[in-house]
Amino acid sequence: MTTFDTNAVHYGYDRAANANAASVPIYSTAAFDMESAARGDRLAGGEELGFSYSRVANPTIDALEKRLAALEGGQAAVAVSSGMAAVSFALLAAAEGGGRIIAPIDIYGASVDALATFFPQFGIHTDFVDDINDPDEVASAIRPETRAIFAESVANPSTRVTDVQPLADLAHRHGLPLIIDNTVPTPYLFRPIEFGADIVVHSTTKGICGHGNALGGVVIDAGRFDWTAGRHPQFTRIEQVISDERRGIPRSFASLFGNLAFIRRIRTKYVRTFGAVLSPFNAYQQLIGLETLPVRLDREVASTLNIAQWLNGHPHVEEVHYTGLPDDAQRALVDRYYPKGVGTILSFRIDGDRENLYRLIDSTKVFTYLPNIGDAKSLIVDPARITHREVPGEYRRRAGITDSDIRLSIGLEDPADLIADLDQAFRAAYHG
Numbered sequence: 001m002t003t004f005d006t007n008a009v010h011y012g013y014d015r016a017a018n019a020n021a022a023s024v025p026i027y028s029t030a031a032f033d034m035e036s037a038a039r040g041d042r043l044a045g046g047e048e049l050g051f052s053y054s055r056v057a058n059p060t061i062d063a064l065e066k067r068l069a070a071l072e073g074g075q076a077a078v079a080v081s082s083g084m085a086a087v088s089f090a091l092l093a094a095a096e097g098g099g100r101i102i103a104p105i106d107i108y109g110a111s112v113d114a115l116a117t118f119f120p121q122f123g124i125h126t127d128f129v130d131d132i133n134d135p136d137e138v139a140s141a142i143r144p145e146t147r148a149i150f151a152e153s154v155a156n157p158s159t160r161v162t163d164v165q166p167l168a169d170l171a172h173r174h175g176l177p178l179i180i181d182n183t184v185p186t187p188y189l190f191r192p193i194e195f196g197a198d199i200v201v202h203s204t205t206k207g208i209c210g211h212g213n214a215l216g217g218v219v220i221d222a223g224r225f226d227w228t229a230g231r232h233p234q235f236t237r238i239e240q241v242i243s244d245e246r247r248g249i250p251r252s253f254a255s256l257f258g259n260l261a262f263i264r265r266i267r268t269k270y271v272r273t274f275g276a277v278l279s280p281f282n283a284y285q286q287l288i289g290l291e292t293l294p295v296r297l298d299r300e301v302a303s304t305l306n307i308a309q310w311l312n313g314h315p316h317v318e319e320v321h322y323t324g325l326p327d328d329a330q331r332a333l334v335d336r337y338y339p340k341g342v343g344t345i346l347s348f349r350i351d352g353d354r355e356n357l358y359r360l361i362d363s364t365k366v367f368t369y370l371p372n373i374g375d376a377k378s379l380i381v382d383p384a385r386i387t388h389r390e391v392p393g394e395y396r397r398r399a400g401i402t403d404s405d406i407r408l409s410i411g412l413e414d415p416a417d418l419i420a421d422l423d424q425a426f427r428a429a430y431h432g
Ligand SMILES: *Cc1c(COP(=O)(O)O)cnc(C)c1O
Pocket: 082, 083, 084, 085, 087, 108, 110, 111, 152, 156, 181, 183, 184, 202, 203, 204, 205, 206, 215, 216, 217, 373
């Protein structure tokens, strides 16, 4: 078996089956010839894997799915049109039919909004915990209707690290899957499945694509969770779409797909009916981005640490939130899970008022004012007004996000230029 860096360049693509094209071709086609009526029947029923319609599967996307599953150490993956589609589909598929989810309060803004205010409209509710690393608090939130535990491996924007292994053990003792949003570290820095996570989701828009030029998301299944143990009746229910009506063979996702029931249900029910399909062109851009993931991240992580250390000593900075700093309170967890670093974002709190914050943001010349992360360009944003704006104020306070916080995403520029840019922006913000 080849290593991560080699798989990031090659895995999942068969040149010989693609006219020996060196680069994965973009299959820009809505549909595929099903060849024979018998094969069409098998494809439609999920008995044979293959291509018939690009809302369900496409060869360009298939290469990306295989590569991402391999890089995360999973059994199978389904790519979708954005990170939020991946988060929403994974959580809805687990909690479908009126279930509850347990999640920490300090997660991505749109995820909090979905869990706190939107999913309840569909009968799915969330029990938020303040500290996902406190086993007593998490255990006390588990109820008969709980269907999954969800957390970010590294929280955006606090970079707080989740202690994945004991959380997975706790979840499994209660018959629950652990779903991890691994967007911030990417599989290069951390692989949650190695520590017991059952499902991993990503916004591939971020570090995986790496250039801020294509939206995408993915759901990856470790293929280990037993969906028939009791809490998830949606997997043992008979489903028409995969049953064989003519021969009178009823099937459920668990009876047909075993431990891959979850990921097959994501494709066959969620992507096929909600339709949040990744475009083959975006899949191509993400495959290209993946090729350079290890080298980009090594460089960006080193620059992020450099900048965090510089900010740490700045007279107008009250707090730096970067768990990669040597004296961070989570040092032991970071050493255990993140030997190559926690990621390429950090946040910090400045003194002064909104005028100072606005002037600081508006004065940067190398940093760009953008709401995404994981770009080759360095980015600056004020989470309270932008990325976490939709989060109800009470949740934002519990998550520790204030109006004086700034988030940086560090790219590939020379770190000395980035520090000089911040330095001149601070001067403009406080003396201008
Ligand atoms: C950006 C992000 C998402 C959402 O991804 P999109 O591709 O923007 O839909 C989800 N989770 C985390 C941690 C993110 O940073």
